[in-house]
Amino acid sequence: MLGILGGGQLGSMFTMAAKTMGYRVTVLDPDPNAPAARFADQHLCAKFDDPKALAELAKCAAVTTEFENVNAQAMRDLAQHTRVSPSGDCVAIAQNRILEKSWIRKAGLQTAPYQVIEKMADIGAESSQYLSGILKTATLGYDGKGQIRVNTLDELRQAFVSHGEVPCVLEKMVDLRGEISVVVCRLNADAIAAFDPAENFHENGILAYSVVPARLPESVQNQARSMAICLANELDYVGVLAVEMFVVGDAGDLIVNEIAPRPHNSGHHTIDACLASQFQQQVRLMCGFAPADTRLQQACCMANILGDVWGDDGGEPNWSAVLDNPQAHLHLYGKTQARVGRKMGHLTVLADTADVAYLLAKQSHSQLK
Ligand code: ADP
Ligand code: MG
Secondary structure, three states: OEEEEOOOHHHHHHHHHHHHOOOOEEEEOOOOOOHHHHOOOEEEOOOOOOHHHHHHHOOOOEEEEOOOOOOHHHHHHHOOOOEEOOOHHHHHHHOOHHHHHHHHHHOOOOOOOEEEEOOHHHOOHHHHHHOOEEEEEOOOOOOOOOEEEEOOHHHHHHHHHHOOOOOEEEEEOOOEEEEEEEEEEEEEOOEEEEOOOEEEEEEOOEEEEEEEOOOOOHHHHHHHHHHHHHHHHHOOOOEEEEEEEEEEOOOOEEEEEEEEOOOOHHHOOHHHHEOOOHHHHHHHHHOOOOOOOOOEOOEEEEEEEEHHHOOOOOOOOOOHHHHOOOOEEEEEOOOOOOOOOOEEEEEEEEEOOHHHHHHHHHHHHHOOO
16 A cells, blocks of 8 residues: 555546556545545545644655645654655755755756845845846745745845745746756666656746657756756655656757656656656666666657646537647546636647647647637
């Protein structure tokens, strides 16, 4: 029996992968309609810090998580009883931008220039060098939430107040030429592998498309993989780790944006385009097995399907826009309510080249509504 904290789409795809490998799964999620509950052997429908539910989870042979803002202490406590990956310490780092950035630099990697702002008095003359910038809350941000663009010291002070004067990071705007991400699978320093970098396109702060292979020189792709592996080693990470990177300036330098201690939206194509998905990797690693081959089998493009493509009257999208293409694969998460901005599913189109896959995915997606 494997346990997972969180039963959203990532937990759901994890559960499917675990079940095909013969495991049984216990999911902890307070939502009675949690997507993973469709497949789980046991759904603990309780709060994430519920002592009874956590005690039940502690009986599992191994426990993992699908979301970033899981209580790191609960992970540490579970680790007293069973195998837990990633560790509570790694999760704590990934969920706090201040810790996260200092670890990225400790690994010898670049981040955007930044200043930690914990109190109003931290905003001063030295803050000017990080303008124009983005003030990001240290914790609880996702899909572009918890971020305010600032151009002047006055705007910075206002933004800090808007954030409720919680600890923040002021990040200088970088000359963004592209965004990529690498999903790393690590058991230990000798058993580590990285999927090919995905080239990511966002709309309204939410990932819209991931194209793989990324249309970047092979040397840059190798560098991205090495950086992600280096970071996973520095953290002594066990499990699946996603590393988001920015491609900056004319030279196309890579800097690390942020990490996620779990499978990532930009790795969903691995279900259809790789021999082992990022979710199968998560199962292997949490059970102490080495990662499977990460090689890409075919060029592809993943497109997210948000609640936006449902009609205002709740009418179903036009699924034949995906399913009429024999090279396209549809994944729906079983969420009952379609809302604007809500991730309801995704589609992956395979093609001979990344360019064609991207084109076809955009075409399918635009015909859904
Ligand atoms: P989230 O947790 O919401 O994913 P990110 O830090 O990844 O937050 O920021 C969301 C998006 O905002 C990024 O994918 C990128 O497009 C843009 N962004 C973030 N930081 C910077 C920056 N320093 N310079 C330019 N663009 C940025
Ligand atoms: Mg991000």
